[in-house]
Amino acid sequence: GVLSMKGKMDDLSLSIASSFSFSKDCDGESDTGLSSSGLGISSPGLGIPPIEEDQHEEATSLVVLRLVKSLRDNAETLQEGEVIQLVEELDELSSRFGRGGGRGEAASIRQSITAAGGTSALVALAVQRVDSAAVQGSVFRAITSLCRGSHDGGTRVTALEAGALEALADGMSLHTNDLLVQVAGCALLRSLITSQSLSGSGLGLSPMGVGGTAHSSPDVAGAGGGQPCVLDDARAAGCIESVTDAMWSHPQDRNIVELALGALCDLTRTSDDNVMAAASSGCIPATIRALSSHLRSPTVQERGTRLLARLCEVDDDLAAMVRAEGPESVLFDAAGRFPDRCGEWCKIVLEKL
Secondary structure (H helix, E strand, O other), X not given: OOOOOOOOOOHHHHHHHHHOOXXXXXXXXXXXXXEEEOOEEEOOOOOOOOOOOOOHHHHHHXXXXXXXXXXXXXXXXXXXHXXXXXXXXXXXXXXXXXXXXXXXHHHHHHHHHHHOOHHHHHHHHXXXXXXXXXXXXXXXXXXXXXXXXXXXHHHHHHHHHOOHHHHHHHHHHHOOOOHHHHHHHHHHHHHHHOOHHHOOOOOOOOOOOOOOOOOOOXXXXXXXXXXXXXXXXHHHHOHHHHHHHHHHHOOOOHHHHHHHHHHHHHHHOOOHHHHHHHHHOOHHHHHHHHHHHOOOOHHXXXXXXXXXXXXHHHOHHHHHHHHHOOXXXXXXXXXXXXXXXXXXXXXXXXXXX
């Protein structure tokens, strides 16, 4: 489509926007023409000074438009390194100006990126370049960055509607042995399925009621509204199997184990169907192995025992599956090491055994 802009752009902003395009220099190297210095953007070799504070908002909008347009129009023809460079520039943009303008400005830039089509373009890129582990990892990180903060609602909905859950499940399944893809995929999944009301509260979880009473599942746009449930969509996309496989493939990587357990806790917190799907994916033995392998990690111990407690509360057959793995020693150890964080969850499981 044709972008129309009101008003007359000053020469400085126009020069910056024009310089921000992927082109081959005479030496064959790609150049985005973007660098940062404090609040400003400068274009190497063009003699353009850094933008003053009162000018950089307009220039930033131009850079966002150029980045998004390059991703959308050239995703299939750019080299892998060029694609990754574009994605990383988009990822860094909000934090770069956030240092100068504060969190509010960074959130505004993230909203601008989504409004310009950046979030949808990133999801489409993940689908188009699913064979590239490097692209998958970069895209997953960028979408996670766009979803963070208190103003993530629109970005999160846009990513979900564009097929982000399916894209991350496919990427994680195809690149099981790639650490970056697995870490970034688990982090993105948590960003997509954790509602705004739960952000900033650790795991975003509350103890389930006695007997496994579930809370209402969060919708894409919050409570009510007839929107499809994110948790159901994640299960249908195969996300539960993807994060369980991540734990099986990288049992000694504490970062992956912590993120995967966190995602499984989020996925099963309010959905009994997801609890059953998690058990079918093999999460019970994977979780007990994680507890045994990471005895000194309070995060692994809390999330692992919390997940087992949730499974045991939902169904007696699942409690029997937990019992069959012989988890008593790791449960007593977790309760002894971290009584405040694990004691309640260990008690629930042990009582069911």
